[in-house]
Amino acid sequence: SQKIEQNSEALNIQEGKTATLTCNYTNYSPAYLQWYRQDPGRGPVFLLLIRENEKEKRKERLKVTFDTTLKQSLFHITASQPADSATYLCAIHLHAGKSTFGDGTTLTVKP
């Protein structure tokens, strides 16, 4: 069956460190994968998209990698700040219509 798995545990790190979040998928061949941030009681906000023919994408302190052989995407936040504390969701797009989301990883950055 098709499945998307993100870090099963919440992630707690110290301010200034790099946070690394994992998204693994099985039985999908996604055209592209997106990462979203979600704060409590609010809708998700788009962060980055990476296509199947791209290995890495960067935006400011954020970096996403995509390994279609391992069926895995890694999401990195460098020089983390308490304001980065949120739930991070990965979403797989098989075609332009439907998105399938993982259950998210809750990141807490401690000062």
Added chain:
Amino acid sequence: DTGVSQNPRHKITKRGQNVTFRCDPISEHNRLYWYRQTLGQGPEFLTYFQNEAQLEKSRLLSDRFSAERPKGSFSTLEIQRTEQGDSAMYLCASTTTEGGPNNEQFFGPGTRLTVL
């Protein structure tokens, strides 16, 4: 504020009642999505529209759920004969097929439904 609005923000209803939610997408967006999200879970796809046409509907969506987008602008999601298991956050998102390279979805703030 992403530009996508949803009303109401909160709805409390009794089991068996019908409820209707509204989503106003970003005006130039031709694609509109509905998702359901429960605590600790990611958004679960329900359905999506391209302009006024409903192009896909989740197999998980029972016949009690119906969505419309009559003029290709705002959309409504109706749940008939609500059950306690329908309690969740209902999210709307919009995007444009004419858009830039990111194909990002812009989400509204959601409608939180509580069925007593």
